Amino acid sequence: MTLTPEQQTEIEEARAETRQTLRPVAPALEEVLYRAIPVLDQGFVRVVDYMGDDAAVVQSARVSYGRGTKSLRNDEGLIRYLLRHRHTTPFEMCEIKFHVKLPIFVARQWIRHRTANVNEYSARYSILDREFYTPAPEHLAAQSTANRQGRGDVLEGEEAAEVLAWLRDDAEQAFGHYEAMLNELPDGQPRDPNRQGLARELARMTLPLSTYTQWYWKIDLHNLLHFLSLRADSHAQYEIRAYADAMLEVVKRWVPVTYQAFQDYAVGGAQLSAAGLAVVKRLLAGEEVVQEGSGLSPREWRELMSLLGRE
Amino acid sequence: MTLTPEQQTEIEEARAETRQTLRPVAPALEEVLYRAIPVLDQGFVRVVDYMGDDAAVVQSARVSYGRGTKSLRNDEGLIRYLLRHRHTTPFEMCEIKFHVKLPIFVARQWIRHRTANVNEYSARYSILDREFYTPAPEHLAAQSTANRQGRGDVLEGEEAAEVLAWLRDDAEQAFGHYEAMLNELPDGQPRDPNRQGLARELARMTLPLSTYTQWYWKIDLHNLLHFLSLRADSHAQYEIRAYADAMLEVVKRWVPVTYQAFQDYAVGGAQLSAAGLAVVKRLLAGEEVVQEGSGLSPREWRELMSLLGRE
Amino acid sequence: MTLTPEQQTEIEEARAETRQTLRPVAPALEEVLYRAIPVLDQGFVRVVDYMGDDAAVVQSARVSYGRGTKSLRNDEGLIRYLLRHRHTTPFEMCEIKFHVKLPIFVARQWIRHRTANVNEYSARYSILDREFYTPAPEHLAAQSTANRQGRGDVLEGEEAAEVLAWLRDDAEQAFGHYEAMLNELPDGQPRDPNRQGLARELARMTLPLSTYTQWYWKIDLHNLLHFLSLRADSHAQYEIRAYADAMLEVVKRWVPVTYQAFQDYAVGGAQLSAAGLAVVKRLLAGEEVVQEGSGLSPREWRELMSLLGRE
Amino acid sequence: MTLTPEQQTEIEEARAETRQTLRPVAPALEEVLYRAIPVLDQGFVRVVDYMGDDAAVVQSARVSYGRGTKSLRNDEGLIRYLLRHRHTTPFEMCEIKFHVKLPIFVARQWIRHRTANVNEYSARYSILDREFYTPAPEHLAAQSTANRQGRGDVLEGEEAAEVLAWLRDDAEQAFGHYEAMLNELPDGQPRDPNRQGLARELARMTLPLSTYTQWYWKIDLHNLLHFLSLRADSHAQYEIRAYADAMLEVVKRWVPVTYQAFQDYAVGGAQLSAAGLAVVKRLLAGEEVVQEGSGLSPREWRELMSLLGRE
The missing domain is CATH 1.10.20 (Histone, subunit A)
Structure with missing residues (x-):
């Protein structure tokens, strides 16, 4: 990673000045605020601002469900319930802003996610540095x-x-x-x-396309988790996954309860079709089931057996 | 405005605890954070969180234009330039979250703005209080x-x-x-x-439809200004304008330089068509111009003359 | 359902005139174009325009994957693969426009889906008819x-x-x-x-809130399926589900292959967490598993056992 | 422009088959449907589907304003009124789908418009042809x-x-x-x-970055006009303007009344600030006005004088 001395100085200056606020604060995230996390040979991700924390998710959910949530015990239980049942709007109430330096071919995949705000370095106005990615x-x-x-x-x-x-x-x-x-x-x-x-x-x-560009990228927590579920996945290209992995560590510092629920429900889980679920039930009942007559195509059958570790 | 004693206590508690942060802080906005601003007979608007300030707009613009902005002198000049020339993305880098209590017929107009995050009190889960708007x-x-x-x-x-x-x-x-x-x-x-x-x-x-509901509403600064330009306008229904006016005061505390530029360029300004601009030029050249032959329809002519104060 | 005679005449007139086009056509949808499908006591849904068909989904996917899709045999297999693996953008390439008459409390749930275009009857400009929903x-x-x-x-x-x-x-x-x-x-x-x-x-x-309003509502196929997966669900309020059910029949006429894949994968399926999947694998291996030590909370355990029909 | 023989054959086949529909049809657009309009040295734009026409804009507006629009005489007057007063939602009711072949550096500017649906050729799956832009x-x-x-x-x-x-x-x-x-x-x-x-x-x-890529790009009429107002502008880079100019001709064939209103109001017009408008009024009243005391900064003054042709 190449931060210019000018950038390094700006980061230290920004970290030197502590301010008073009445807003929620995520202490573990403050520890790394502004600091660059190296990614690939010359890239980085750094958090430059954020809004909200796990408690903000809970607060918004309780406004929605009003007195109805009194029976929902503690905050952790509520967050896990929301994530499991895809009640996504409370997670939209937290926001984070990253500064990212990344190769253009990675930027082209990244920008396909439209639910974010972006300010990219303009090569119409300014001259690009001699920086490119080499695997x-x-x-x-x-x-x-x-x-x-x-x-x-x-x-x-x-x-x-x-x-x-x-x-x-x-x-x-x-x-x-x-x-x-x-x-x-x-x-x-x-x-x-x-x-x-x-x-x-x-x-x-x-x-x-290996040339490095940079941008400010701001997104809410729900859409960030969706981005990460696609880009921290083993099917994603390694080069974008490297950024997603770095951002996952940021999420862990920012909203640890949400992070854990995300790990438990979104990562390593799987979607079963109705037909797939029926096969599972027949297997559990001790039936001998084969692809033919299962309601699944050969490709779907292979995917299900692989999921159940029965290949 | 009716805040429940429970809500009032929550606000005081939230304001009692000052925290340390390395993030940008908007001091004048902190002064009113969490506090309810009364609107209509029983409604309110209050800021519950925010991210960024005038400097964040500048920072994002400078990433976009890189070294190209060195010639753009000071921050105020840059913000005014951005707003005047509709470079909107840097204003998307600031975010604010409101808690609003409002009549349902106002909520129905408000929700037409789709570029915001919302968590509304659910009358499927919970029981609505006996609160309704009377003009x-x-x-x-x-x-x-x-x-x-x-x-x-x-x-x-x-x-x-x-x-x-x-x-x-x-x-x-x-x-x-x-x-x-x-x-x-x-x-x-x-x-x-x-x-x-x-x-x-x-x-x-x-x-x-006069029944009061409430929601958390989160939006970025660019989209908030767009909302306010439509809803703080004299053509907006009084009841939603009352909320927009209260939020304008919030914007003034939050991003005072952007607020002033917004007042100067978006409020009280006007859009001229090509044909309307041609009429203005002919008038300035001392020509006698009438609707016929002006390239404007009678309705457009009346609108232009009214704009120029020549009715 | 109350269509005014004026509306009924407009529908017949619109259906009387056949036109020539080079665009794709969905014949089964043309059969019901403009016609009102009754919903609730006085509401309706009717299709007023559409763009694309199953083949348009395939066409867009083949542009994305280029020569890479040659190995993907037929169109039906490709559509099912896309839906199963959540490759959503090809489904965004089809668009449909509905005219809907619905009670305001239903409209308030409906409008929470932000990824659609809406023109609603304005009660600021015009007078509402004496029409309200009675269950x-x-x-x-x-x-x-x-x-x-x-x-x-x-x-x-x-x-x-x-x-x-x-x-x-x-x-x-x-x-x-x-x-x-x-x-x-x-x-x-x-x-x-x-x-x-x-x-x-x-x-x-x-x-x-039982008063009927009406709107034009335009949405792409991907977002429509997402809407229907939430609103044609048994957890949705009956009154909005009645509209979703009517729209499902429209989808069946419009894009029958996509409809069938949606039924097979999105309806009646289930999401398993990593811990839930682990429990299923242990059960399949013949292990005795109980909630304690399963990695699931009591609530999650109940949800899983209910899903597997083992309560 | 290089269309492969395979693509050329597909286009001719698609144009060979006329179908019956009850939907609105834009005859002048049908004349060029599927045909590639050459742009730059090897690029093209072609319309592959569309939905709606000028009448669809009117129809949606009349639903919104209900009986209130009876006083608004003819369709053309209504469309011009809507565009002049920025009532944008009726224009969202028309949709168009393009197939575009374009250099990657142009695609990177283009994709910044987030309110569209995109399927791009994937260079992860497939191999790019040896095609690049030379000015x-x-x-x-x-x-x-x-x-x-x-x-x-x-x-x-x-x-x-x-x-x-x-x-x-x-x-x-x-x-x-x-x-x-x-x-x-x-x-x-x-x-x-x-x-x-x-x-x-x-x-x-x-x-x-000069390498050609291609995509399907689908957008509604309102957002297309916004895109064109920015990209058919003299400040846009020539290479993207060439595409915007080609698309403007498409708009003219598709929705001729809207196209004319767009030319009259959005192209060649100008936004005046409140202070700028005050200067115009003083000039019209015969006053001698100079920058100092005008309420405008030197830069704003220059911009206004240039607009009024008084440099």
């Missing part, structure tokens, strides 16, 4: 042969070396041309007084 | 004859008295039947042991 | 004693009669006062020349 | 010296030639490495049997 050798995976979307074994030997060299060379060459086309020195003076310099909004198009 | 005599207006959607003169004399009596009587009678149909004492025991009591989700249907 | 005797249910949110047995005898009378009387009285306060004859002349007439936006507040 | 010589503009975000004069001579060569060479080299890293022949066989082939989701990262 660590252990993440340089072959195409999966079983799965169109997945990774197989790690590349080895000469092929790995050659791939890494190509990724680096393409990016270095593109950044070299980018800077030459812009024709602008750090102080704004032209590098070559005989050139006009290509518009920034055009020059950027030669940069690779 | 003050000075707000008991006749239907406008000029404008389908507006109010005319204030009703007077016998008609006013009769209208007020009907509004009250209908509500009192409906609440009486509501409670009788529910057949439930405050302690949960039946009022009449020979009755079963109608389901809450059904009994509520007899209550009038 | 049929078999839907006049007592409050559930087991469930805060549910219904119990049907009310009987004198209590039922009295409740029905109150619901009707409150509504009739309110509409009488509403019309008197407005002081406006159908032709726009005053009923009583000595009265000014209260503004429409105020007079409406005396009407009960 | 025509007349669009190869220098960075504006006046405006951080804009373009200045067109590059000439040797600099232009060199820039074009770099853009092409970087892309060609990257695609060459992309294909070598994938190690996959069109029939799925390995190019080099001694290599494993890098995962698609990784190999793509070396491709430049």
Whole structure:
């Protein structure tokens, strides 16, 4: 991770000044506020603000259900009940704002989640730094042969070396041309007084998708959990999963009760279809059940047996 | 405004405990945090949490424009520039959460704004209090004859008295039947042991649209300003405008620079069409211009002349 | 259901004119286009436009996965795969527009779904008809004693009669006062020349929540299925479920393959937590499992045993 | 524009089959349905489905305002009134679906509009074709010296030639490495049997931002007009404006009355602040007004004088 000294100083300054507030505070999250959590070779995630905590979820739920929630014992029980039964609106009452530095191909997956607010660094206005992602050798995976979307074994030997060299060379060459086309020195003076310099909004198009960008990204807790359930999943591309994993640790510090309920219900759980549930009941009753006549297609049958550990 | 003693105690307790935070703080907003601002006869608005301040808007804008904003002098100038040129995303980076008590017919207008998070008191789970809105005599207006959607003169004399009596009587009678149909004492025991009591989700249907409900409502600053530009406007119904006016005062405490820019650009301004702008230019050049040949329809011409104070 | 003769004529006229199009057409949906499906005592749902069909879902999915979907055999298999694995965006590519007449207390639940477009009849501009919902005797249910949110047995005898009378009387009285306060004859002349007439936006507040309103409601297929999974569910209030059931029949005509997949996977299925799944595996292995030590709370244990039919 | 023969055949087949429908039809739009409108060197926009027309806007507005709109004469007048006064919801009742082929750096700007549905070609699943954008010589503009975000004069001579060569060479080299890293022949066989082939989701990262992608993009008319007001504007980057201009022609065919109102009110118009409006009034009254004392900052003054053509 490369934080500029300027950024590092800003973080220390921001952390130096404690203020008084009447708002709820999440102490474990305050411990890491503003600090960058390294992700990939040059990226990071850091929390720059937040609103609410586990108690805010409870408070909103109790407004909804009014006196009706008196019978719902304690706060933890209520949060677990809400998450289990997909009563999602109370979780929308907490909000968090991240500053993220990430490769553009990761940003393109990320932005598909529309229920968030974003301010991204603009390469129309400003010049991008010479920073691009290069996978660590252990993440340089072959195409999966079983799965169109997945990774197989790690590349080895000469092929790995050659791939890494190509990724680096393409990016270095593109950044070299980018800077030459812009024709602008750090102080704004032209590098070559005989050139006009290509518009920034055009020059950027030669940069690779591995180039790092950054943005402020703000989202509510419900939508964050939905994002994490998709992106911290084993089917997600490793590079975005690395960010999701870092954010999961943030959630743990911010709303520990919600985090635990999320682990218990959303992670490692499974959705059964009506037909799948019927098969489970027949199995529990001691019946011999096979795919034929089960109401499941061969593919669904394999998915269910795999889920039940009966392959 | 009727806050229950329980609610009043909660507010005082919440205000009694000061906490430490590294987050940005809006001191003038902290002064009124949790406190209820009375609206209408029994309603209120109160801020229960917030995130960000004027500086957060600036910070997000500077991430977007990167080094490009160095030339944009100070923070105030940048905020005014952003608002004037409708660069809205930096204003989405601040968030605020209100607790609102409001009549149902106001809630029905309010909820049409979809870009907010809501947790409303549920009359399926819980029993509604006997609280309904009765307009003050000075707000008991006749239907406008000029404008389908507006109010005319204030009703007077016998008609006013009769209208007020009907509004009250209908509500009192409906609440009486509501409670009788529910057949439930405050302690949960039946009022009449020979009755079963109608389901809450059904009994509520007899209550009038003037009945008070309450909700938590969370929204970002950009969408809040959009809401206020529509609802603090003279074309809005008085009863929702009363809430919007109270929230405007909150915005002033929270983000004073943004508030001032909003007043200057969004309030009291006007949108000119291309044809309207052409008319203004011709007038400024000293031409005599009339509706015919102006490119404006008679209705548009009247609207423009009224805007320019030339009626 | 009360369609005005004017509305009935409009429907017949709209159905009389067949047009040519190159767009996809859903023949079974065309059969009922514009026609009102009765719901409750005076409400209805009718489809006024639609876009796309099952093939449009497939087409969008194939753009996303490109050549990668060649291995995915037929369209039906692909749709079922998408729905089972929650690949939701292809279902967003179909859109439908309904005209709905519904009681206001139902409209208030319905509008909580924010991912739709709505144009509702405005009681600020226009006068509401004297139409309100009265439950049929078999839907006049007592409050559930087991469930805060549910219904119990049907009310009987004198209590039922009295409740029905109150619901009707409150509504009739309110509409009488509403019309008197407005002081406006159908032709726009005053009923009583000595009265000014209260503004429409105020007079409406005396009407009960059982009053019928109407709106145009437009939504994409993914969000419609989400709405239906919540509102065609046994936990939903009967009155909104009646609308959801009518819309399910529409979905069956519109996108029959998607409808069947929705029935198979979303309806009658269940979500298992990681701990719940572990219990199922232990049971299948022939272990004796009890709540204690199962990793489930007593409430969760009861929910799981009920799901597996082992109570 | 490069449509594959396969795509060209699909289009002709789709256009060959006329179907019967009771839905509204926009005849001028049917004329170009499915056909690709060329944009940039290899991109296109084509309409693949639509719902509604000008009459659908009117119909929805009349439901909202009920009998209240009887006084609003004809449909054209109503549409113009709605657009002028920003009554936006009736325009949300029309929907359109595009298939777009566009460079990734354009797609990144485009996707910032969140109120649309998108299915993009996935480079995790599938292999991207060797297609990238190269600006025509007349669009190869220098960075504006006046405006951080804009373009200045067109590059000439040797600099232009060199820039074009770099853009092409970087892309060609990257695609060459992309294909070598994938190690996959069109029939799925390995190019080099001694290599494993890098995962698609990784190999793509070396491709430049000028690479073409494609997506299905579905949006309602209100949000489309908002998109076009920003992206068909002179401040938008030329490359996205080219797409917006093509879509404007589509809007003209689809909803000609709305299109004309949009041209008259949204294009070429301007927003005046309260202070700006006061200056206009003083000028119209024959006063001599200068920036000092005008209530406008120097920058705002310049913007106003420029708008009024008084520079």
